[in-house]
Amino acid sequence: MERDQQLALDIPTYENIECAPSILPQKKYCDITGLDAKYTDPKTGLRYHNAEIYQFISTLGVPNVQAYLASRNAAVVLK
Template sequence: MAKSNKTSRSSGGPAAKRAKLDDTATPTSSPPHSRRSSDPPSTRHNPQVQQAISTAEVVQRLEISSVAKPFKSASYVPPKAIKKLKQMAALERMMDVGVDFPTYWSIQAPPSLMPQKKYCDITGLEAPYTDPKTSLRYHNSDVYQFIRTLQPQHVQMYLELRNAAVKL
Protein backbone atom coordinates (compact mmCIF):
# COMPACT_ATOMS: atom_id res chain seq x y z
CA MET A 1 0.00 0.00 0.00
CA ALA A 2 2.80 2.43 0.89
CA LYS A 3 4.57 1.59 -2.36
CA SER A 4 1.55 2.53 -4.43
CA ASN A 5 1.30 5.89 -2.60
CA LYS A 6 4.88 6.70 -3.54
CA THR A 7 4.28 5.95 -7.19
CA SER A 8 1.10 8.05 -7.26
CA ARG A 9 2.92 10.97 -5.68
CA SER A 10 5.80 10.81 -8.12
CA SER A 11 3.43 10.77 -11.07
CA GLY A 12 1.87 14.04 -9.92
CA GLY A 13 5.17 15.92 -9.54
CA PRO A 14 6.39 18.96 -11.47
CA ALA A 15 7.95 16.89 -14.24
CA ALA A 16 4.67 15.11 -14.89
CA LYS A 17 2.78 18.42 -14.93
CA ARG A 18 5.31 19.88 -17.37
CA ALA A 19 4.93 16.89 -19.67
CA LYS A 20 1.14 17.17 -19.45
CA LEU A 21 1.30 20.85 -20.41
CA ASP A 22 3.53 20.03 -23.38
CA ASP A 23 0.99 17.49 -24.63
CA THR A 24 -1.95 19.92 -24.35
CA ALA A 25 -0.16 23.02 -25.65
CA THR A 26 -0.89 23.99 -29.23
CA PRO A 27 2.04 24.85 -31.48
CA THR A 28 2.48 28.56 -32.13
CA SER A 29 2.13 30.10 -35.54
CA SER A 30 5.45 31.94 -35.30
CA PRO A 31 8.12 31.03 -37.86
CA PRO A 32 10.66 28.38 -36.89
CA HIS A 33 13.61 30.83 -36.98
CA SER A 34 12.16 32.76 -34.00
CA ARG A 35 12.44 29.70 -31.79
CA ARG A 36 15.70 29.04 -30.09
CA SER A 37 17.22 25.61 -30.38
CA SER A 38 18.61 25.95 -26.83
CA ASP A 39 15.09 26.25 -25.34
CA PRO A 40 13.78 23.12 -23.66
CA PRO A 41 10.96 21.38 -25.55
CA SER A 42 8.39 22.52 -22.98
CA THR A 43 9.01 26.23 -23.79
CA ARG A 44 9.06 25.82 -27.57
CA HIS A 45 5.37 25.00 -27.81
CA ASN A 46 3.98 27.13 -24.96
CA PRO A 47 2.61 30.46 -26.35
CA GLN A 48 2.88 32.28 -23.03
CA VAL A 49 6.55 31.41 -22.68
CA GLN A 50 7.20 32.39 -26.31
CA GLN A 51 5.53 35.75 -25.71
CA ALA A 52 7.64 36.37 -22.60
CA ILE A 53 10.82 35.47 -24.49
CA SER A 54 9.94 37.78 -27.37
CA THR A 55 9.15 40.61 -24.93
CA ALA A 56 12.52 40.14 -23.23
CA GLU A 57 14.28 40.21 -26.60
CA VAL A 58 12.54 43.48 -27.53
CA VAL A 59 13.58 45.07 -24.24
CA GLN A 60 17.18 43.97 -24.77
CA ARG A 61 17.20 45.47 -28.26
CA LEU A 62 15.96 48.86 -27.03
CA GLU A 63 18.86 49.43 -24.60
CA ILE A 64 17.06 52.21 -22.75
CA SER A 65 20.16 53.18 -20.77
CA SER A 66 21.91 54.52 -23.88
CA VAL A 67 18.99 56.74 -24.97
CA ALA A 68 19.32 60.46 -24.15
CA LYS A 69 16.82 61.68 -21.56
CA PRO A 70 15.91 65.31 -22.38
CA PHE A 71 13.57 65.59 -19.38
CA LYS A 72 16.46 65.19 -16.95
CA SER A 73 18.57 68.25 -16.23
CA ALA A 74 22.31 67.72 -16.58
CA SER A 75 22.96 70.02 -13.62
CA TYR A 76 20.62 68.11 -11.27
CA VAL A 77 22.21 67.05 -8.01
CA PRO A 78 20.16 64.81 -5.71
CA PRO A 79 19.39 66.34 -2.30
CA LYS A 80 21.53 65.50 0.70
CA ALA A 81 20.33 62.72 2.94
CA ILE A 82 18.44 63.98 5.96
CA LYS A 83 20.10 63.11 9.23
CA LYS A 84 18.02 61.73 12.04
CA LEU A 85 17.87 63.50 15.40
CA LYS A 86 19.90 60.75 17.07
CA GLN A 87 22.68 61.17 14.49
CA MET A 88 22.74 64.94 14.97
CA ALA A 89 22.77 64.62 18.75
CA ALA A 90 25.66 62.15 18.60
CA LEU A 91 27.62 64.54 16.35
CA GLU A 92 26.95 67.46 18.72
CA ARG A 93 28.18 65.50 21.72
CA MET A 94 31.43 64.78 19.89
CA MET A 95 31.91 68.43 18.83
CA ASP A 96 33.73 70.77 21.17
CA VAL A 97 31.43 73.81 21.31
CA GLY A 98 31.08 76.53 23.89
CA VAL A 99 28.41 76.55 26.57
CA ASP A 100 26.68 79.57 25.03
CA PHE A 101 26.33 77.90 21.62
CA PRO A 102 22.72 76.61 21.11
CA THR A 103 22.43 72.89 20.33
CA TYR A 104 19.67 70.31 20.39
CA TRP A 105 20.68 69.44 23.95
CA SER A 106 20.72 72.98 25.33
CA ILE A 107 17.64 74.83 26.46
CA GLN A 108 18.93 78.21 25.39
CA ALA A 109 18.07 79.22 21.86
CA PRO A 110 17.70 82.53 20.04
CA PRO A 111 14.22 84.06 19.92
CA SER A 112 11.89 82.80 17.24
CA LEU A 113 11.46 84.83 14.07
CA MET A 114 7.84 83.70 13.79
CA PRO A 115 5.14 85.84 15.45
CA GLN A 116 3.87 84.54 18.78
CA LYS A 117 0.64 82.55 18.50
CA LYS A 118 -2.43 83.93 20.20
CA TYR A 119 -4.86 81.61 21.92
CA CYS A 120 -8.50 82.02 22.87
CA ASP A 121 -8.93 83.06 26.51
CA ILE A 122 -12.04 80.90 26.86
CA THR A 123 -11.40 77.70 24.86
CA GLY A 124 -7.61 77.61 24.47
CA LEU A 125 -7.83 77.22 20.68
CA GLU A 126 -6.03 79.56 18.28
CA ALA A 127 -7.62 82.99 18.40
CA PRO A 128 -7.69 84.99 15.20
CA TYR A 129 -10.00 87.63 16.76
CA THR A 130 -9.86 90.08 19.68
CA ASP A 131 -12.85 91.74 21.32
CA PRO A 132 -12.24 95.53 21.13
CA LYS A 133 -14.28 96.28 24.27
CA THR A 134 -12.80 93.69 26.65
CA SER A 135 -9.56 92.85 24.76
CA LEU A 136 -10.31 89.14 25.26
CA ARG A 137 -9.17 86.90 22.44
CA TYR A 138 -11.72 84.50 20.97
CA HIS A 139 -11.83 81.64 18.51
CA ASN A 140 -15.21 82.02 16.76
CA SER A 141 -18.60 83.76 16.94
CA ASP A 142 -19.99 81.34 19.55
CA VAL A 143 -17.22 82.28 21.96
CA TYR A 144 -17.75 85.98 21.13
CA GLN A 145 -21.42 85.70 22.12
CA PHE A 146 -20.33 84.11 25.41
CA ILE A 147 -17.83 86.96 25.99
CA ARG A 148 -20.60 89.55 25.46
CA THR A 149 -22.57 87.96 28.34
CA LEU A 150 -19.67 88.07 30.85
CA GLN A 151 -19.71 90.42 33.83
CA PRO A 152 -16.73 92.83 34.16
CA GLN A 153 -15.26 90.94 37.14
CA HIS A 154 -15.23 87.71 35.10
CA VAL A 155 -13.55 89.49 32.19
CA GLN A 156 -10.88 90.70 34.63
CA MET A 157 -10.33 87.13 35.85
CA TYR A 158 -9.78 85.89 32.28
CA LEU A 159 -7.36 88.75 31.60
CA GLU A 160 -5.46 88.01 34.82
CA LEU A 161 -4.96 84.42 33.66
CA ARG A 162 -3.24 85.79 30.58
CA ASN A 163 -1.25 88.36 32.61
CA ALA A 164 -2.99 91.15 30.73
CA ALA A 165 -5.18 92.42 33.56
CA VAL A 166 -6.26 96.00 33.07
CA LYS A 167 -8.71 97.66 35.39
CA LEU A 168 -11.76 98.65 33.41
Protein backbone atom coordinates in the same frame (compact mmCIF):
# COMPACT_ATOMS: atom_id res chain seq x y z
CA MET B 1 21.58 56.53 21.94
CA GLU B 2 20.79 60.24 21.60
CA ARG B 3 23.20 61.12 24.40
CA ASP B 4 26.05 59.40 22.61
CA GLN B 5 25.68 61.53 19.47
CA GLN B 6 28.15 64.37 19.17
CA LEU B 7 26.44 67.31 17.45
CA ALA B 8 27.83 70.71 16.62
CA LEU B 9 27.05 73.48 19.13
CA ASP B 10 25.16 75.53 16.55
CA ILE B 11 22.49 72.80 16.13
CA PRO B 12 19.76 73.35 18.78
CA THR B 13 18.90 70.27 20.86
CA TYR B 14 17.08 69.67 24.11
CA GLU B 15 20.35 69.77 25.98
CA ASN B 16 21.70 72.84 24.18
CA ILE B 17 19.52 75.88 24.84
CA GLU B 18 21.96 78.31 23.27
CA CYS B 19 20.11 79.10 20.05
CA ALA B 20 18.78 82.18 18.33
CA PRO B 21 15.31 83.46 19.31
CA SER B 22 12.41 82.61 17.05
CA ILE B 23 11.60 85.08 14.30
CA LEU B 24 8.00 83.87 14.06
CA PRO B 25 5.30 85.98 15.76
CA GLN B 26 4.02 84.71 19.10
CA LYS B 27 0.84 82.63 18.84
CA LYS B 28 -2.31 83.98 20.44
CA TYR B 29 -4.84 81.68 22.03
CA CYS B 30 -8.53 82.06 22.87
CA ASP B 31 -9.00 83.05 26.52
CA ILE B 32 -12.10 80.85 26.80
CA THR B 33 -11.32 77.67 24.82
CA GLY B 34 -7.55 77.67 24.39
CA LEU B 35 -7.84 77.32 20.60
CA ASP B 36 -6.05 79.64 18.17
CA ALA B 37 -7.45 83.15 18.60
CA LYS B 38 -8.19 84.88 15.33
CA TYR B 39 -10.00 87.85 16.87
CA THR B 40 -9.83 90.24 19.82
CA ASP B 41 -12.85 91.89 21.43
CA PRO B 42 -12.16 95.65 21.37
CA LYS B 43 -14.36 96.33 24.42
CA THR B 44 -12.90 93.78 26.85
CA GLY B 45 -9.57 92.87 25.26
CA LEU B 46 -10.38 89.15 25.41
CA ARG B 47 -9.16 86.99 22.55
CA TYR B 48 -11.68 84.61 20.99
CA HIS B 49 -11.83 81.87 18.38
CA ASN B 50 -15.19 82.32 16.61
CA ALA B 51 -18.57 84.05 16.71
CA GLU B 52 -20.03 81.55 19.17
CA ILE B 53 -17.34 82.40 21.71
CA TYR B 54 -17.89 86.13 21.04
CA GLN B 55 -21.55 85.73 22.00
CA PHE B 56 -20.44 84.10 25.24
CA ILE B 57 -17.98 86.93 25.93
CA SER B 58 -20.72 89.52 25.42
CA THR B 59 -22.72 87.93 28.28
CA LEU B 60 -19.82 88.03 30.77
CA GLY B 61 -19.73 90.54 33.60
CA VAL B 62 -16.74 92.70 34.50
CA PRO B 63 -15.47 90.40 37.32
CA ASN B 64 -15.47 87.41 34.97
CA VAL B 65 -13.66 89.33 32.24
CA GLN B 66 -11.08 90.47 34.80
CA ALA B 67 -10.55 86.83 35.84
CA TYR B 68 -9.94 85.73 32.24
CA LEU B 69 -7.52 88.62 31.65
CA ALA B 70 -5.68 87.85 34.90
CA SER B 71 -5.23 84.24 33.82
CA ARG B 72 -2.93 85.41 31.00
CA ASN B 73 -1.37 88.23 33.05
CA ALA B 74 -3.13 90.96 31.09
CA ALA B 75 -5.13 92.41 33.97
CA VAL B 76 -6.61 95.73 32.89
CA VAL B 77 -9.02 97.85 34.88
CA LEU B 78 -12.25 98.01 32.88
CA LYS B 79 -14.63 100.92 33.38
